[in-house]
Amino acid sequence: MFPHRNEVFLMTQYVIDQMLEQVRESIRSQDQDVFRKLFLGWHENFQMQVIMQLYKHERMQLYDWLAANELAGVFQEMEYEDQFFTLKEMEAAQAAAVMNEVSADDAAAFIDKLPITARKESLLKAMDAKKADDVKEILSYPKETAGAIMTKEYLEIFSNQTIAEVMAFLRKTGQDVETIYYVYVVNEAGHLAGVVSLRDVIVHDNKTIIEEIMSTRVVYADDDLDQEDVAKIIQTYDLLAVPVVNKQKHLIGIVTVDDVMDVLEEEVTEDIGEISASKGSTDTNLSAFQAAKKRAPWIVLLMFLGLITANVIGRYEETLEAVVLLSVFIPLIMDSAGNTGTQSLAVVVRSLATGSYEKKGIAKMLRRELGTGFFMGLICAVVLVLTVSILYNHLLLAVIVAVSIFLTLSVAALIGAVLPLIINKLNIDPAVASGPFITTLNDIIGLFIYFTIATSFLEYL
Template identity: 75%
Template sequence: MIQDSIDQMKKQVRNWLKEHDERTFRETFLDWHANDQMQVIRELEKQERRLLYEWLTPAEFSDIFQEMDYEDQFFTVKEMNENYAAEMLNEVSADDAAAFFDKIPMEERKESLLKMMDPAEAAKVREILSYPRETAGAIMTKEYLEIFADQTVRDVMTFLRKTGQDVETIYYLYVVNGEGSLVGVVSLRDVIVNNENADIRDIMSTRVVSAEDDLDQEEVARMIKTYDLLAVPVVNKQKDLVGIVTVDDVMDVLEDEMTEDIGEISASKGSTDTNLTAVQAAKKRAPWIVLLMFLGLITANVIGQYEETLEAVVLLSVFIPLIMDSAGNTGTQSLAVVVRSLATGSFERKGISQMLKRELGTGVLMGLICAVVLIITVSIIYDSPMLAGIVAVSIFLTLSVAAFIGAVLPLIINKLHIDPAVASGPFITTLNDIIGLFIYFTIATSFIQHL
């Protein structure tokens, strides 16, 4: 439905371009949502887009630019006249402009654009770029409102009317002292409902939730979620206000972190972007697959160590896939629970011991359920109570151990200050395959004379 609407919009734009009807284009196109405008423009031909750059001012195009992903932004700027591009980037919020500049591969191109921008806007971008990646400073915006405690509500309302449209959010007003240090915060609602002669110091809150500029972006996202904020102020070591991180920035952070974690858990880190070619994706995935292949050789070696057991009772081989799959699936489930708990902070509230007890208990209960099902099923199908008992005990112990390992491994990795998602599904699966087979064949070998 949405694509049909975009296709219709695209036809309209192409008709206006063909007829050189700039007036109708501007009257209609500028009323559309910036995301719809972006969707239309990305599907136009190069020559058609170049005409649009003439019909739209840099300020008007800046809203569209901010809706684009980096690849579209990069190629769009390459198509533009450099002066037009610089003027357009002046209108883009500092954090979005910094995110764009941070990804430009050519340093000379980056410097050329920055030098052509307004010095004040370029300085904001350079400041954000100076912070380490994935920190509060690197994702903050410089467009915010700061006021003083000795101002009245009337003063602030006048100030808002003059400058409010130039900032990213006006829901929070940050109170600073003469040195620029953050001393309080007041919401727009408090400003509106209070008497216009009231002093800001009388209505502001001095209990301000703030993030230091070097705080990890995931912690900033967690802070905004925990305190249900629309924005959080960013301060330096001296407690000077240097920027704010808004909830839309946090949504981008969560998307990036989720993509990264999916890549880690699926052993496809760096290759989840659908814009990559088959060769690029293969180059990124191949090292993981080769590594997992060598780990798989360990699994094969475990089976080889019990060759005599398998030769004696060939029927035991039927249950190898069952043991391996159950162990891998159980470990991956525990891994997902722990990684999510670490990411959301719920793990910190519950503690290590409670988390491990719960996962071990879950593994034990699932093991018991599966053991009972297998005792009944295997006894009926193969008419061998002893074989059923071996498989049932093996699955019980395997699931119990697999759940515990799936929980403890990411915790150990996290303690080493490594992303716990690195303990990815394939690695957990391989490790639990080895342990599961070892348990199964050890029990089978011990009772082989009774089979």
């Protein structure tokens, strides 16, 4: 038995191989009926995995045996590179027919990534005029806004319609929309006036007027709203979709929860890239040279910041010459400072991304991080006093290292919290206060604290 689209199934390569062999057997025997019975019973993602492992001449056969809407379902499961080469293998008319069946937001996302403007225009020209206009409208919005990620396939009705009329409308058009769980109500001017859930439509009598059951308190997103804020709306109100309106409050599209999941993945990937100073190079499809080119500017910058660290050490050369043992604890001070700052950075960037800092207040967050650094420093100081005293039999040295680590961790936690807040106030992504940058900055401060204290007690060492 192979997985059906309605079954939850953990795919293994062994099962994929079996499915692949059955498809190939139907192609060898030229049995279209057997192929369609098998293939169309599987989930689109499984279909995609099988198709991508076929040879080109085998895929060409499948393109003849599958309708445009059936290929569109598989197309939407693919990564961009696979989508590009799949459409390139098809005849121009068939490629356009598939794009007509793909949801407008997915079509826009694909066309936007095409590297050649002429190819974009050619594909849009070959598509159905209405679908092409929808795609162009989505492409007209700035990237990462509600308008740029919305889909045009949604249901809208009028408040004076009856349940019976709406049910007839759903049966006729329900297959062509992104989601049918919400039906949006507009007035004669096209303004968003209310929303009705599918449950309300089903449970009420056929003669009931929509105006009697619709909710007029509609949560919506403006077309220029940032995609992260759209995701927060859906998360906050537990919605499956949120309507998008333009400046005139006309309903122009919807953003669905699956689109939001893609947005959250993009934002997390972007933040990871920022925090790790590897922005733009997290894509595993990039070559080693391309990845290095994107990472190198940060590394060069951090290298020059590292020279400041070296100058701090050089400034206290006499102290180190007098007590060489002090050099043993340099890595400990630097690593502890960098790690503590990065932890605070991660906490604050996360709070900024989720909006939780707005509920608690900036002052409370800073007090918390300073307190956290204080207690971590205190714990580490106690441990070091005992450890250094035992290992090196030098109580004053143990106290110097312990006090240094206490002050360093307290300051490092505060810097790791303050820096992203300042950057956020400047309307810059706070994640650019990257982990390596915070680490280097706290290294410098930690060493300065350590050598200042050590120099003050040099005559007693």
